[in-house]
Amino acid sequence: MKNTGTLEVTTPTEREIVLTRVFDAPRSLVFDAMTKPELLRRWFGPRGWSLVVCEVDLKVGGAWRFVLRGPDGTEMGMRGVYREIVPPERSVHTESFDDFPGESLVTTTLVEQGGKTRLTGTVLYPSQEIRDMVIKSGMEHGAAETYDKLAEYLASIA
């Protein structure tokens, strides 16, 4: 398996997180993989989780609905509505989790260069607090280490 890119995370404003990742494929394929249910089922989700519901109504105003099922049977549902679709370069959708109130706005852009595609995902959160809990997870390699280590240590003695 080819792992061409490293996930990069930046925080340009206090309510945003920007994810960038390079994929070794033309953007038409990346766009398909991110919008076609039969392809989304193949990759979307954390380790051990599968996408048991994947509905995409790919049009402006169209809804999407995902349900992920974990190894212990736990289900996690997410939903949203497409606000903008410009294949294969850009899409904007809302996103919310069944278990948590609060809706974020996700803007995805795909830029192709030399057969590779740089994905930029901008997640705009409803508040700084919600964004910060995501940042402190240590998504940036090496960053937020203090928090992570402290939390892990404290969790281990719980």
Added chain:
Amino acid sequence: MSYEGLDATFAALADPTRRAILARLASGEASVTELAAPFAMSQPAISKHLKVLERAGLVSRGRDAQRRPRQLEAKPLAEANEWLERYRQFWEHSFRRLDALLEELKAKEKKRGHAKRKGDHR
């Protein structure tokens, strides 16, 4: 754990002094005086931080009425950490699988491309 609970936990953890207080309490309960000692801060300032930590449920008061020691409540941290860890792993794992899928799609497209070109010659 409730969403508001996670919010309070993360707001409490956003400050380096509060994280240091938690790290200190991880090695055992301590009075406000003991907690203030390593910091260049007044006791009222430390008390303020402790209030934030108490409200977030991260710190509670021990039994000794005179010393009023503070102790660590690690459960909210463990819950917050679990939530975050799931989020972090989400994209890393997903994108690795997407890499594999894209390789497959590229190979398919290449095949189709060759077939098309062959067809053009006819």
